[in-house]
Amino acid sequence: MATTAEPAAQVSESAFREDVRAFIQSNFPPELKGTSNALASVESGAGESEPQRQWREAMGSRGWGTPTWPAEYGGGGLSRREAAILQEELAKAGAYNPIQGMGVMMFGPTLLEYGSEAQKKEHIPPICRGEIRWCQGYSEPNAGSDLANLQTSAVDKGDHYLVNGQKTWTSGGQWADKCFCLVRTDRADKHKGISFLLIDMDAPGVEVRPIRMISGMSPFCETFFTDVKVPKANLVGEEGQGWTIGKRLLQHERTNLSGGNAMGRLGGPTLGELAKMYRETDEHGQLADRVLRDRIADFEIRWAAFLLTARKAAEESKAQGGVSEISSVLKKAGTKLGQERAELSIEIMGLQGLGWEGEGFTAAELAGVRTWLFGKATTIYGGSTEIQNNIIAKRVLGMLDHQ
Amino acid sequence: MAVLNDEQAMLRDMAREWAANESPFTAWRALRDAETGAGFDADAWQAMSGMGWAGIMVPEEHGGSDFGWMSAGLVVEELGKVLAASPIIGVTIAAWAIAQGDSDEAKARHLPALASGETIAALAVDEGPRHAPGKIGAKVENGKLTGSKGFVADAAEAGIFIVAATDGLWLVEKGEGVSVAGRVLADRRSHGEVVFDAAPATRLGDAAMAEQMLDRARILTACEMLGMAQHLFDTTLDYLKQRVQFNQVLATFQALQHRMADLFAEIASMRAAVEGGLEALDSRRRVPQAACIAKARANDVLNLMSREAIQLHGGIGMTDEYPVGDYLKRARVLENRWGSSAFLRDRFAGLAGY
Numbered sequence: 199m200a201t202t203a204e205p206a207a208q209v210s211e212s213a214f215r216e217d218v219r220a221f222i223q224s225n226f227p228p229e230l231k232g233t234s235n236a237l238a239s240v241e242s243g244a245g246e247s248e249p250q251r252q253w254r255e256a257m258g259s260r261g262w263g264t265p266t267w268p269a270e271y272g273g274g275g276l277s278r279r280e281a282a283i284l285q286e287e288l289a290k291a292g293a294y295n296p297i298q299g300m301g302v303m304m305f306g307p308t309l310l311e312y313g314s315e316a317q318k319k320e321h322i323p324p325i326c327r328g329e330i331r332w333c334q335g336y337s338e339p340n341a342g343s344d345l346a347n348l349q350t351s352a353v354d355k356g357d358h359y360l361v362n363g364q365k366t367w368t369s370g371g372q373w374a375d376k377c378f379c380l381v382r383t384d385r386a387d388k389h390k391g392i393s394f395l396l397i398d399m400d401a402p403g404v405e406v407r408p409i410r411m412i413s414g415m416s417p418f419c420e421t422f423f424t425d426v427k428v429p430k431a432n433l434v435g436e437e438g439q440g441w442t443i444g445k446r447l448l449q450h451e452r453t454n455l456s457g458g459n460a461m462g463r464l465g466g467p468t469l470g471e472l473a474k475m476y477r478e479t480d481e482h483g484q485l486a487d488r489v490l491r492d493r494i495a496d497f498e499i500r501w502a503a504f505l506l507t508a509r510k511a512a513e514e515s516k517a518q519g520g521v522s523e524i525s526s527v528l529k530k531a532g533t534k535l536g537q538e539r540a541e542l543s544i545e546i547m548g549l550q551g552l553g554w555e556g557e558g559f560t561a562a563e564l565a566g567v568r569t570w571l572f573g574k575a576t577t578i579y580g581g582s583t584e585i586q587n588n589i590i591a592k593r594v595l596g597m598l599d600h601q
Numbered sequence: 602m603a604v605l606n607d608e609q610a611m612l613r614d615m616a617r618e619w620a621a622n623e624s625p626f627t628a629w630r631a632l633r634d635a636e637t638g639a640g641f642d643a644d645a646w647q648a649m650s651g652m653g654w655a656g657i658m659v660p661e662e663h664g665g666s667d668f669g670w671m672s673a674g675l676v677v678e679e680l681g682k683v684l685a686a687s688p689i690i691g692v693t694i695a696a697w698a699i700a701q702g703d704s705d706e707a708k709a710r711h712l713p714a715l716a717s718g719e720t721i722a723a724l725a726v727d728e729g730p731r732h733a734p735g736k737i738g739a740k741v742e743n744g745k746l747t748g749s750k751g752f753v754a755d756a757a758e759a760g761i762f763i764v765a766a767t768d769g770l771w772l773v774e775k776g777e778g779v780s781v782a783g784r785v786l787a788d789r790r791s792h793g794e795v796v797f798d799a800a801p802a803t804r805l806g807d808a809a810m811a812e813q814m815l816d817r818a819r820i821l822t823a824c825e826m827l828g829m830a831q832h833l834f835d836t837t838l839d840y841l842k843q844r845v846q847f848n849q850v851l852a853t854f855q856a857l858q859h860r861m862a863d864l865f866a867e868i869a870s871m872r873a874a875v876e877g878g879l880e881a882l883d884s885r886r887r888v889p890q891a892a893c894i895a896k897a898r899a900n901d902v903l904n905l906m907s908r909e910a911i912q913l914h915g916g917i918g919m920t921d922e923y924p925v926g927d928y929l930k931r932a933r934v935l936e937n938r939w940g941s942s943a944f945l946r947d948r949f950a951g952l953a954g955y
Contacts (some may be wrong), residue, residue, distance in 0.1 A: 219857070233785050288648075330724075382700075382837045414803075468953070470950065470953050470955035471955070473955060474954075474955050483954065483955075484950070484951065484955060485950075485955055491947075491950050491955065492943065492946050492947070492950075494955070495946035495947070495949045495950040495951065495953075496942075496946055497895075497947065498949065498950075498953070499874075499893065499894050499897045499898065499945075499949055500870065500898070501889075501892055502869040502874070502894050503871070503873055503874040503877075503898050504870060504873075506873035506874060506876075506877040507869050507870055507872075507873035509873075510603070510872075510873045510876070514604060517604045524869045524873075525871050527865065527866035527870075530866060531866050531869075531870065584859070586862070587858065587859040587862035587863070588855075588858065588859075588862075589861065590865055590866070591855075591858035591861060591862050592858070592860040594865065595838060595858075595861055595862070595865060596842070597838075597841070597842070597852040597853070597861065598842075598850065598852055598853045599853060
């Protein structure tokens with residue numbers, strides 16, 4: 199995360215809180231209360247309503263969508279405490295942060311750390327205003343878990359690089375304006391031959407094909423680069439520094455995919471509540487199917503323990519001023535539980551929980567099916583569970599590589 | 602590890618150091634092999650009491666420190682790591698029950714003696730081999746308690762019993778109308794069948810208080826189990842880093858690395874659940890739920906860890922000489938105490954209304 203800039207004037211906490219309240223009062227369109235368009239507007243092709251646009255622009259003008267980023271690049275320049283106050287007040291008002299997406303989550307923090315002054319001035323402000331969609335050009339057909347095996351090449355042509363190759367699993371690639379990309383600038387060295395390059399998605403030679411997934415949705419694309427000219431100014435860091443920069447970015451990704459953020463989306467009824475809607479109860483109002491009841495309780499207890507683990511990891515990281523070692527288990531544990539929850543939900547609902555489309559199903563039932571299917575991706579992307587296990591074993595537990 | 606205040610961190614460090622230096626695993630082994638039938642070493646308990654551990658839940662005006670549940674839990678966890686035998690859980694819970702209870706006379710008479718380590722207390726709730734607080738037959742008539750209690754920990758050493766009867770919690774002193782018969786379980790600690798035959802009893806509280814006491818016993822027992830699971834994990838990891846087969850240390854094999862990564866995640870979950878239980882007790886928020894989460898996770902993770910520890914150690918883990926087996930045997934006793942996971946899941950679902 200970016201360094202915290204000092205606010206221009208020493209404003210007391212309560213004065214800041216008043217300022218936030220007044221801002222929300224005069225800028226947050228009341229009809230948006232309790233909704234969240236954040237993900238839809240940034241990571242899908244869904245358009246923006248007029249009130250949504252107004253709210254995004256208002257937050258963007260203050261830099262409050264990226265509250266702790268430096269004000270000189272369009273961020274809010276707030277202290278952590280002030281950012282927390284902002285978040286509290288937004289929650290109280292039923293308002294969401296409209297500035298989201300990969301630019302905010304992963305690319306921005308990485309560029310603030312490794313980018314040149316000119317790159318920060320060019321790329322950070324549009325992220326802070328929520329005007330730009332970034333996508334991630336990492337995986338390739340033969341570079342998944344073995345990411346460093348990537349082959350997309352960038353050849354030095356004097357004032358530009360000539361890029362050729364194929365990326366895959368490009369989330370939101372069909373809607374993105376720009377792509378942060380790992381490319382090969384040297385074939386002789388697996389890791390040191392990788393560079394971090396920024397590519398315009400509308401540049402000649404870039405072609406995007408959405409991939410239809412088992413969920414019926416197409417959130418990922420194949421991206422083809424054929425003789426794409428990329429200005430040298432778009433190289434982040436030094437040539438050959440891409441692996442270091444790229445890994446740093448993945449740390450931001452992992453933090454966001456684990457614990458709170460990804461799992462916070464679960465929402466809805468607890469499994470116990472869901473079961474009471476779909477299954478018979480006995481004279482005490484308890485589930486008549488005692489085996490199912492036992493399994494739901496088993497899940498809910500492990501889920502509660504996971505939420506406690508995520509909270510503890512955050513508290514420890516804060517207290518130690520570094521990343522707590524238990525953070526390493528959150529992605530693997532949270533995604534596994536999310537999948538278990540979806541499977542149990544379907545078991546509770548029976549065939550009523552497997553509706554694909556059309557009549558006879560509620561919107562929640564139909565959405566549940568897509569969530570169940572899409573959820574299979576969570577233990578694969580962002581470093582599969584197996585890769586997470588390797589990381590835990592080697593880096594946290596100090597178990598050695600096979601000789 | 603929970604984020605601790607200075608007092609708590611000091612207490613934990615003191616407990617860790619004492620356990621390592623004064624009560625290592627060999628101390629438990631010496632006690633076991635002496636075959637005196639004693640559940641713990643009396644001198645060791647005096648030393649622990651001298652450091653204030655017996656009085657953590659005793660109010661200051663009665664000679665304790667009133668440090669709170671997080672502090673008690675930290676000490677119990679450290680003792681669990683080295684399998685130190687002590688009556689600390691029974692004493693701590695009894696002190697809470699007496700301090701919360703109706704009898705000022707009992708407070709004045711017993712709390713200072715509990716805090717000083719002079720009096721040992723035992724919890725007498727269940728009447729059979731399974732935790733069943735809904736099936737209590739012990740009755741009190743005219744201040745005399747009659748009934749029998751099974752598998753009471755430290756019954757032989759106890760001077761007082763906190764007894765669950767049909768109408769709530771009572772305190773009974775050993776003596777008139779009380780007889781104890783030893784039961785040797787696989788963990789080789791002290792357990793006994795206690796028969797109360799019109800034993801004079803002092804009322805402490807109602808059935809709701811008995812429930813509250815059990816939640817506290819569940820959480821504190823989970824702390825001992827956490828220490829045991831953590832030790833088993835650490836010692837297994839050390840072993841895998843040393844043992845060589847096929848000219849490789851075992852720790853280099855991915856099949857074993859991923860099992861250890863899974864266990865590491867499970868223990869992180871267990872620790873969060875157990876520490877969440879202690880925090881719930883100190884803040885008095887959603888204690889019944891927190892107790893189910895803490896003890897159910899402790900049961901399941903320690904059960905898995907104790908089985909995996911044996912398997913990953915191979916044949917050496919099966920020998921009596923090696924400590925792993927002692928942890929396995931103790932684990933099963935504690936898993937059954939104050940609620941198996943099935944019992945706790947039933948309770949958790951009931952609390953959540955499904």
